[in-house]
Amino acid sequence: MASRPGRARPTEAALLADLAAADPGLRRAAAQALGAHPAAVPALRAALSAETKRPVQEALLAALTDIASADAVAAMLGLLRAEDAWLRNAALTALQEIGAPAAAPVRAVLDAADPDLRMAALLALAGLRCPEAEAWTIARLEQETEVNVCATAIEVLDRIGGPASAPALDRLAGRFAAEPFLAFAARAVRDRLLGEPKA
16 A cells, blocks of 8 residues: 655745734744744744734744744743733743843843843843843942843842852942932842841
């Protein structure tokens, strides 16, 4: 008995067309398959901007994470501005999964004019497993004027910092003496990183 020929795989063009299909199952399957096609990043990015179904959004993000190119990282960074909190958080997780290739682009966002973007970049750095993350966070902390961004930086240093972070945290506490909670948090993290007992 003759064996049946294998089913032909969809072409990239066919998969790109399926990203706009009415059936969310087709869109999801196309997104999953396009994770092996780096040239599809612009289409994946555009699809994410219009997609409303969570399973399809998850597949699109997974495809960008698999590709992990500079364009894919840029697409993730663009999502940090999304109104949808789920998308913002999912993009942060995806950047952290990409790891080292995302480090320099995330570092650039630390200087963004929007404080929310600076906070998002700090949170992304916390999970990137990047050797420079502590130094970059310290540098942001030293020049930051927004209380919420400083609080995020303190949180990040509490997770990834070491004794090298202590002087910057001490200076922050002095700069924000009029913000008792922030100053307290900075000194508490400093003491922990230095291994000093609580007063």
